[in-house]
Amino acid sequence: MERVKSGIKGLDELIQGGLPQGSAILLSGGTGTCKTIFSMQYIYNGALMYNEPGLFVTIEANPKNIAWNMESFGWDIRKMQEERKINIYRLHLAPKRTFGELLNEELSTITGIVKELGIKRLVVDSTTAFASLIEDPSTIRSLLFKFADGLKELDCTTIFTSETRSTKTSFSAYGVEEFMADGVIVLYFTPPNRSIFVRKMRGTNHSKTVHPFEITQNGIVIKPKEQVLWEAIK
Ligand SMILES: Nc1ncnc2c1ncn2[C@@H]1O[C@H](COP(=O)(O)OP(=O)(O)OP(=O)(O)O)[C@@H](O)[C@H]1O
Numbered sequence: 432m433e434r435v436k437s438g439i440k441g442l443d444e445l446i447q448g449g450l451p452q453g454s455a456i457l458l459s460g461g462t463g464t465c466k467t468i469f470s471m472q473y474i475y476n477g478a479l480m481y482n483e484p485g486l487f488v489t490i491e492a493n494p495k496n497i498a499w500n501m502e503s504f505g506w507d508i509r510k511m512q513e514e515r516k517i518n519i520y521r522l523h524l525a526p527k528r529t530f531g532e533l534l535n536e537e538l539s540t541i542t543g544i545v546k547e548l549g550i551k552r553l554v555v556d557s558t559t560a561f562a563s564l565i566e567d568p569s570t571i572r573s574l575l576f577k578f579a580d581g582l583k584e585l586d587c588t589t590i591f592t593s594e595t596r597s598t599k600t601s602f603s604a605y606g607v608e609e610f611m612a613d614g615v616i617v618l619y620f621t622p623p624n625r626s627i628f629v630r631k632m633r634g635t636n637h638s639k640t641v642h643p644f645e646i647t648q649n650g651i652v653i654k655p656k657e658q659v660l661w662e663a664i665k
């Protein structure tokens with residue numbers, strides 16, 4: 432199996448060298464657990480270190496918020512944006528017609544960008560925010576499935592984020608995202624400590640313990656040789 436280097440220091444050692452190429456990975460965690468930083472770092476380092484074009488799909492209404500996050504780590508993305516190595520696409524979710532139709536449109540726009548630019552790394556941040564615009568839970572589930580299925584058709588390695596309530600055994604907001612994913616990575620913040628757990632990764636003999644990580648001035652750094660006790664996470 433081909434592996435995609437994550438660009439997150441310390442992570443690849445936990446997952447046999449990297450993310451399975453072509454997989455769809457769910458990155459879940461409560462609010463402020465670093466889901467957005469993690470997924471940007473994946474895109475940024477992918478472009479910088481591995482020369483792989485990336486697409487960051489956000490529903491963030493204000494693109495400035497994304498820039499703030501990048502700037503706080505000195506990640507200068509402007510040049511890479513000009514070269515179209517890093518691309519940010521904001522979903523247009525103001526409901527025009529039905530949600531299903533809207534989703535199809537967005538999916539085909541994303542597919543178009545991926546094909547045109549040869550995108551290898553794709554992020555959708557976050558599926559929760561996007562699903563929160565839909566009221567009926569069963570509609571949310573079927574649309575999430577459809578969306579993830581569409582993304583899996585693409586020839587790229589995808590990370591999609593989901594915000595969980597802060598219980599340690601909850602892996603997604605709607606209880607279905609983890610089943611659509613080939614891998615699940617969970618982030619925890621038990622102040623002041625941050626940690627990461629690989630819950631599943633298909634085709635991979637991954638670490639089965641929780642590892643601490645820190646936010647440094649260059650982004651997230653995981654300590655693969657250190658462990659956090661399950662009981663220490665709240
Ligand atoms: N430059 C930095 N140095 C240290 N810590 C930082 C820095 N920038 C952000 N943080 C920490 O990271 C947290 C935010 O991370 P991030 O936005 O990735 O979380 P998230 O899981 O995406 O949260 P949300 O629920 O808002 O989507 C901040 O609340 C702050 O604690």
Ligand SMILES: [Mg+2]
Pocket residue numbers: 466467468556
């Ligand atoms: Mg976020």
